[in-house]
Amino acid sequence: LSxxxxxxQKARIVFYWEDYSCNIGDEIEFVGVVNEIESDYLxxxxxxxxxxxxxxxANAGKNIKLIKHSGFNIRQALYSYRRSMISDFNRKxxxxxxxxxxxxxxxxxxxxxxxxxxxxxxxxxxxxMAVSGLHTVLVxxxxxxxxxxxxxxxxxxxxxxxxxxLAMIVTVNFTVSVIRAVIMILIVYSARxxxxxxxxxxxxxxxxxxxxIENPFVIYSSGFWLSVCGxxxxxxxxxxxxxxxxxxxxxxxxxxxxASVAVMLPSLYYFGGISAVSVLSNMIIIPLCMPVIAVGxxxx
Numbered sequence: 001l002s003x004x005x006x007x008x009q010k011a012r013i014v015f016y017w018e019d020y021s022c023n024i025g026d027e028i029e030f031v032g033v034v035n036e037i038e039s040d041y042l043x044x045x046x047x048x049x050x051x052x053x054x055x056x057x058a059n060a061g062k063n064i065k066l067i068k069h070s071g072f073n074i075r076q077a078l079y080s081y082r083r084s085m086i087s088d089f090n091r092k093x094x095x096x097x098x099x100x101x102x103x104x105x106x107x108x109x110x111x112x113x114x115x116x117x118x119x120x121x122x123x124x125x126x127x128x129m130a131v132s133g134l135h136t137v138l139v140x141x142x143x144x145x146x147x148x149x150x151x152x153x154x155x156x157x158x159x160x161x162x163x164x165x166l167a168m169i170v171t172v173n174f175t176v177s178v179i180r181a182v183i184m185i186l187i188v189y190s191a192r193x194x195x196x197x198x199x200x201x202x203x204x205x206x207x208x209x210x211x212x213i214e215n216p217f218v219i220y221s222s223g224f225w226l227s228v229c230g231x232x233x234x235x236x237x238x239x240x241x242x243x244x245x246x247x248x249x250x251x252x253x254x255x256x257x258x259a260s261v262a263v264m265l266p267s268l269y270y271f272g273g274i275s276a277v278s279v280l281s282n283m284i285i286i287p288l289c290m291p292v293i294a295v296g297x298x299x300x
Contacts, residue, residue, distance in 0.1 A: 001014075012055075013054065014056075014058070015030075015057070017060070017061060024076040024079060025069045025071070026068050027069070029065040034056040037054070051219075082106055085105070086106065104128055105135070105297065106171075107172060107175065117129070122275060123281045128285075128289050130175075132181065136181035139297055140189075142297060143161055143164050158193060161189060165186060168182070176211065176224045181227070181231075200231075208228060226267070230263050233259040234259040234262075238258040241258060242255060
């Protein structure tokens with residue numbers, strides 16, 4: 001919940017109570033006690049919630065009052081559309097295939113079976129089930145292709161792209177990897193407005209700086225470090241090592257290797273292990289996933 005404590009202190013808290021069928025934009029009033037979020041041996045809740053700028057929780061309340069708001073809310077509209085798309089996937093493809101596509105398009109992993117999720121992460125391709133820079137770049141490429149066919153001015157095209165990117169951030173619930181990717185994409189495309197050249201390393205640094213200024217505790221987020229390290233590997237290290245390589249297959253292998261090596265340290269730190277076959281599995285499976293993600297994105 002985002003609101004005020006005692007009608008004076010603005011705060012975001014985690015509120016554990018019964019399901020009141022709330023929608024985004026509704027209000028909840030209650031009397032209770034808020035406590036600091038603490039971690040246990042199963043889950044580092046403190047670091048997880050700090051990265052989302054949440055420091056307090058309320059486990060109980062009384063005199064709970066739900067105030068429904070029926071007016072238009074852009075976030076609620078986007079979330080409702082997301083739910084309808086996930087329902088479409090499940091109905092038209094079947095539960096198992098629909099769950100996979102929901103994960104690949106929206107990062108929705110709740111309907112995947114544990115054994116399947118475990119297999120994905122053990123083989124080093126669990127990132128296809130997290131909405132990331134890969135998805136964001138794909139969406140941006142599709143949008144810019146359409147805008148180019150419409151022959152709009154570069155200023156109009158940039159404004160439409162920015163609107164689509166912002167809507168994507170809201171739809172995926174402000175995932176830090178998508179925010180990072182959107183900032184970098186907007187920097188890259190804004191360079192054309194000023195007839196300048198963009199640089200991946202500078203764009204990544206600027207994106208990290210903007211995100212960390214807005215929320216310094218983002219450094220506790222595993223998603224932040226995996227996104228940053230993966231982007232550094234594929235966008236900065238890979239071009240450096242591939243500049244003398246002419247063979248496309250070798251260049252693809254080196255690029256995948258750079259990305260895999262770059263995420264090894266954060267993977268080891270946050271998840272206690274790394275995949276020995278991640279380079280090979282990424283080279284084989286990711287190209288197969290790309291057309292699936294593309295078709296899913298176009299459908300959405």
